[in-house]
Amino acid sequence: MKVTVIGSGYVGLVTGVCLSDIGHEVKIFDINQHKIKMLESGQVPFYEPGLEKILKRNVKKNNLFFTSQERFAFADTDIVFIAVGTPPGLDGEADLTYVFRAVQNASSYMKENSIIIVKSTVPAGTTEKLNSLCKKLVPNKNLTVASNPEFLREGSAVKDFYKPDRIVIGANNDVIHEKIKSLYALIETEYCLTTPESAEMIKYASNALLAVKISFINEVALLCEEVGADVEEVALGVGKDKRIGSSFLRAGIGYGGSCFPKDTEALIYLASQYNKEMKIVQAAKEVNDRQINWMLDHINQSATQIEHAKIAVLGLAFKPETDDIRESPALRVIDYLLQRKAEVQVFDPKAMPNTKNQYGTTLSYHETVEAAVENTDIVLVLTEWEVIIKHLPAAINSMISKPVIIDGRNCLERIKLNSDIRLVQVGKASEETEFANVEYSINTVSVAKKNIS
Incomplete structure (x- = not known):
């Protein structure tokens, strides 16, 4: 599949790099052009064992690309992952500004019947709010937003991607469950298919x-x-x-x-x-x-x-x-x-x-x-x-x-x-x-x- 990941932090970069390694064509999008230049040169902007080697391998195989250009990132993709920060406010509330902004920007370029997957950690009810936002912004595209939370531990994130305890997929119908499940076809694990x-x-x-x-x-x-x-x-x-x-x-x-x-x-x-x-x-x-x-x-x-x-x-x-x-x-x-x-x-x-x-x-x-x-x-x-x-x-x-x-x-x-x-x-x-x-x-x-x- 053609996949775009928004965010090149720990979650986004590990997810994108490893998805490219199991055969998908992946674009990693970030507005930070300095980060993009680093990644294009084969450098990982943080320490995560094994990640840089896999990144370089898949760049060489033309499976993995990095960009700050929205049209290139979203116009010809099947699935967009949201992997941006949700920092806490003073009262502990998760700040969803970056999540909503990412969906708003990506949806305007995405083709019909595409899927947006939220990897970021968000409060219950956020995915449905994003579905409503897409219906309002691009009512004729039939975009679907689903939840696929990450369980990657820093320091062993690469291992956790390939050998997870489970993969959780939250969607409102079995068709979306199966499409997202097919992304991980080469990963042997249990699936938790839910809302x-x-x-x-x-x-x-x-x-x-x-x-x-x-x-x-x-x-x-x-x-x-x-x-x-x-x-x-x-x-x-x-x-x-x-x-x-x-x-x-x-x-x-x-x-x-x-x-x-x-x-x-x-x-x-x-x-x-x-x-x-x-x-x-x-x-x-x-x-x-x-x-x-x-x-x-x-x-x-x-x-x-x-x-x-x-x-x-x-x-x-x-x-x-x-x-x-x-x-x-x-x-x-x-x-x-x-x-x-x-x-x-x-x-x-x-x-x-x-x-x-x-x-x-x-x-x-x-x-x-x-x-x-x-x-x-x-x-x-x-x-x-x-x-x-x-x-x-x-x-x-x-x-x-x-x-x-x-x-x-x-x-x-x-x-x-x-x-x-x-x-x-x-x-x-x-x-x-x-x-x-x-x-x-x-x-x-x-x-x-x-x-x-």
Whole structure:
């Protein structure tokens, strides 16, 4: 089929590139001409393992094109995917401006009987509003808007495209279901064929439930510290129950990224519009917002004074295998440290360029773990990159003056560290388990705010 994808961010680019790789002719449209030029030269504007190789392969095969020209993008296509941002407003409401604008612009060029597929995460009822918009704008074209939410995890998005747990398709008739299903004919998986409203809710409910699991185990972790239990052993035992499962039961300093924070807020807001409360989701959000206090408490207990203390921050991305720093807990920690006038030395194998764009020269950037931890008083592990797990123990063991390690991702093994090194981890009993009930005020001190769409 001939496919156009609007948006060259994580969702749009991965979707478009991988669709071209399974035999479709794909055009990726973006109004950002700088991005288009990068993509035409074979460069991916963000880090996603394996994506650049597939992109170059399909450009060479003439399956994949990039454009900012609307007529070229939409005039001769069978299906248009909407993969633009839906950023949260101050009250958590998903901003659908870009979604509606994309449909409005594309529909004016599209041929009759074409399909528009919404990949962007949108509230229930949005697809039907877009159907009504198309009937109003181009009443004679018989365009259909359907929902096909994405479930791509940053860092493993390519793998998730080829081996998804399921593909959800929301449409109002079986003909559209089957047409969209045929797009993925080479993908072996289960299909969930449903209405647009159900498809939209599946996406929000999925992300909300995963957020709840993370916040639940983080609350359990704090209690484990008080009673002398080990949260990793607790999570292992709980996860053996097949009704629960072990995924997303890893304690840490909270979730971040472009999905969970935004989607939980949007779901809470959506419910409020129908006079309903999402009390469990709201609680998960509140727990996540507070979880950073665990790290700040331990920083304050470990430093004689934070002002002028040398503190290493290892890991800046919100998770490993991505350069995405949106809503990363590491940024809240950095903001607090800079507010307290600490000297902050940072390392991340992929996310330092994005961090430099945001913080400029207020941080000291290092190309290796060893350089980042040199002469430090405290070392914070905030992203569980393999390179950090591999190199940090030896780097610390070789230092004459040993810093305290606060492992906010429970990724280090105590046995690999010398016995004179103090290691603090989430949900594991330590000598300091009594903290003042402090609400930290963190001012954002970044030199610029820059999101990756």
